[in-house]
Amino acid sequence: MSLELVSQTKSFDGWHKQYNHQSSVLGVSMRFAIFLPPQAQKGEKVPVLYWLSGLTCSDENFMQKAGAQRVAAELGIAIVAPDTSPRGDDVANDDGYDLGQGAGFYVNATEAPWKEHYRMYDYIVDELPQLIEATFPVTQRRAIAGHSMGGHGALMISLRNPGRYTSVSAFSPISNPMRCPWGRKAFSAYLGADENDWQQYDTTVLLRNNPEPLPTRVDQGLADDFLAEQLQPEKLTAAAADSGYPLQLELHEGYDHSYYFIASFIEAQMRFHHRYLTAE
Amino acid sequence: MSLELVSQTKSFDGWHKQYNHQSSVLGVSMRFAIFLPPQAQKGEKVPVLYWLSGLTCSDENFMQKAGAQRVAAELGIAIVAPDTSPRGDDVANDDGYDLGQGAGFYVNATEAPWKEHYRMYDYIVDELPQLIEATFPVTQRRAIAGHSMGGHGALMISLRNPGRYTSVSAFSPISNPMRCPWGRKAFSAYLGADENDWQQYDTTVLLRNNPEPLPTRVDQGLADDFLAEQLQPEKLTAAAADSGYPLQLELHEGYDHSYYFIASFIEAQMRFHHRYLTAE
Numbered sequence: 001m002s003l004e005l006v007s008q009t010k011s012f013d014g015w016h017k018q019y020n021h022q023s024s025v026l027g028v029s030m031r032f033a034i035f036l037p038p039q040a041q042k043g044e045k046v047p048v049l050y051w052l053s054g055l056t057c058s059d060e061n062f063m064q065k066a067g068a069q070r071v072a073a074e075l076g077i078a079i080v081a082p083d084t085s086p087r088g089d090d091v092a093n094d095d096g097y098d099l100g101q102g103a104g105f106y107v108n109a110t111e112a113p114w115k116e117h118y119r120m121y122d123y124i125v126d127e128l129p130q131l132i133e134a135t136f137p138v139t140q141r142r143a144i145a146g147h148s149m150g151g152h153g154a155l156m157i158s159l160r161n162p163g164r165y166t167s168v169s170a171f172s173p174i175s176n177p178m179r180c181p182w183g184r185k186a187f188s189a190y191l192g193a194d195e196n197d198w199q200q201y202d203t204t205v206l207l208r209n210n211p212e213p214l215p216t217r218v219d220q221g222l223a224d225d226f227l228a229e230q231l232q233p234e235k236l237t238a239a240a241a242d243s244g245y246p247l248q249l250e251l252h253e254g255y256d257h258s259y260y261f262i263a264s265f266i267e268a269q270m271r272f273h274h275r276y277l278t279a280e
Numbered sequence: 281m282s283l284e285l286v287s288q289t290k291s292f293d294g295w296h297k298q299y300n301h302q303s304s305v306l307g308v309s310m311r312f313a314i315f316l317p318p319q320a321q322k323g324e325k326v327p328v329l330y331w332l333s334g335l336t337c338s339d340e341n342f343m344q345k346a347g348a349q350r351v352a353a354e355l356g357i358a359i360v361a362p363d364t365s366p367r368g369d370d371v372a373n374d375d376g377y378d379l380g381q382g383a384g385f386y387v388n389a390t391e392a393p394w395k396e397h398y399r400m401y402d403y404i405v406d407e408l409p410q411l412i413e414a415t416f417p418v419t420q421r422r423a424i425a426g427h428s429m430g431g432h433g434a435l436m437i438s439l440r441n442p443g444r445y446t447s448v449s450a451f452s453p454i455s456n457p458m459r460c461p462w463g464r465k466a467f468s469a470y471l472g473a474d475e476n477d478w479q480q481y482d483t484t485v486l487l488r489n490n491p492e493p494l495p496t497r498v499d500q501g502l503a504d505d506f507l508a509e510q511l512q513p514e515k516l517t518a519a520a521a522d523s524g525y526p527l528q529l530e531l532h533e534g535y536d537h538s539y540y541f542i543a544s545f546i547e548a549q550m551r552f553h554h555r556y557l558t559a560e
Contacts, residue, residue, distance in 0.1 A: 009536055009538055009540045009541075010501075010503065010532075010534040010535045010536065010540070010541070010544075011540040011541075011543065011544055012543075012544050013544075016540055064344070064345050064539065065344050065345060067347035067350065067543065069540075069543070069544075070347065070543070070544075070547075221290075223290065252290075254290040255290045256289055256290065258289055259344065260289045260290070260291040260296055260349075261289075261290070261291075263291065263292075263347065263349070263350070264290075264291055264292045264293070264349075264350075267350075
């Protein structure tokens with residue numbers, strides 16, 4: 001697995017780097033970004049927070065806009081930000097912003113034409129962490145977080161992979177993709193018409209199924225334009241209550257769906273993860 | 281002077297807002313952004329930091345990428361980020377990224393076709409602060425800062441307007457535009473061939489002319505690709521030494537020209553300004 005360095009930029013006494021690598025899971029070249037805190041420059045192995053972005057985003061949005069590097073540098077946490085789908089002229093796409101490139105939804109597609117490259121679930125769960133842990137001075141302590149489509153991806157992946165992450169968090173996640181327009185459009189295309197095949201990728205369904213408890217924090221703005229139709233955090237609350245799952249849902253008056261909201265509360269999420277990433 | 285609200289987003293318990301207004305100085309509609317810290321929501325009047333961006337930027341780059349709102353919210357400082365030039369189909373432009381729209385250089389143009397709209401000096405010094413102070417809960421305590429072309433603009437404007445600002449700072453400023461390619465191209469176009477007319481807008485020239493001392497901080501990355509040819513901070517140091525000017529120049533090993541550099545040190549610059557904005 002060879003890496004091509006695309007850029008490197010010093011940031012808060014650590015390094016922000018972008019790499020290309022050939023993904024065997026996705027069958028395309030993929031770019032990701034990593035922030036290595038100053039502790040990693042000094043030979044120390046650091047834990048990793050994986051950040052899954054939302055619709056239309058690449059590896060760059062979170063790194064440029066969330067302001068997470070300051071806290072990551074203080075706490076000694078690496079951050080890995082993958083892209084949100086396979087990319088390229090040979091990769092299937094759609095005219096909508098909510099399907100195809102930039103909208104992989106962190107699932108393994110089973111339907112044509114998507115199934116050839118859209119296997120973001122396997123990429124995020126297996127291939128990317130293997131590459132990161134083989135290449136950089138990091139431990140195997142992992143946390144996972146994300147925004148909107150990526151907030152759902154983080155929750156869903158953590159629920160399906162007990163023991164793999166120490167904690168999970170999300171900003172403004174889609175809660176129940178089987179029951180919202182973004183999710184129904186994507187799951188229909190990627191997974192086909194049989195809704196039984198969708199359940200394995202739906203956080204609310206998984207939460208109801210008595211999963212192994214994991215420290216879980218969700219931050220949601222109450223002025224979010226997508227709140228009622230697409231995000232539906234009440235679905236998370238109800239499912240977590242049903243199964244006794246330790247969900248910490250923080251509602252924030254006046255905040256919207258943007259990175260200004262993420263920037264305002266990323267420090268709280270980073271400190272939340274740090275407690276579990278460094279626990280014995 | 282009427283304002284049209286373009287967007288408003290809660291951020292660190294304050295508000296990020298974008299407005300359009302008809303600028304009589306520039307003869308076009310201009311957009312600017314303002315961050316109002318939580319103190320301003322509670323009826324308190326707060327001081328203002330004016331941020332001048334660099335080439336190709338708009339009101340958005342600093343607000344999205346610098347992470348300044350966290351510190352501004354803590355310290356109770358409003359931030360105003362104007363655009364970097366007049367804009368529009370009827371406004372003169374150039375194919376280069378370093379002339380015309382997005383590259384106003386904070387001067388009043390005297391040459392055709394630029395002189396019709398390119399009067400960014402008057403806009404920043406007079407029209408915009410008048411509008412801000414007539415509209416928002418702010419005091420007349422002002423600081424000014426900027427990046428690259430805007431770092432030069434901040435230094436130059438502060439030197440020419442003693443008493444108007446309590447302090448000035450810059451990231452990676454052009455130091456001596458008369459003696460670097462970016463500056464010579466812009467000044468030739470906007471101000472004409474007579475270099476005597478350029479001196480009033482050149483920070484190094486102004487610094488040599490025994491200006492009234494003002495607290496001044498400059499941060500410069502030593503891995504900045506533009507350092508030797510365009511920025512030349514040694515010109516600032518020499519001119520400040522000649523005139524006994526209180527220039528605090530902070531050099532940073534490994535940092536480049538990007539917003540990752542600005543984000544790493546914006547807190548230091550904000551705390552620098554806060555000392556003078558709140559001094560009796």
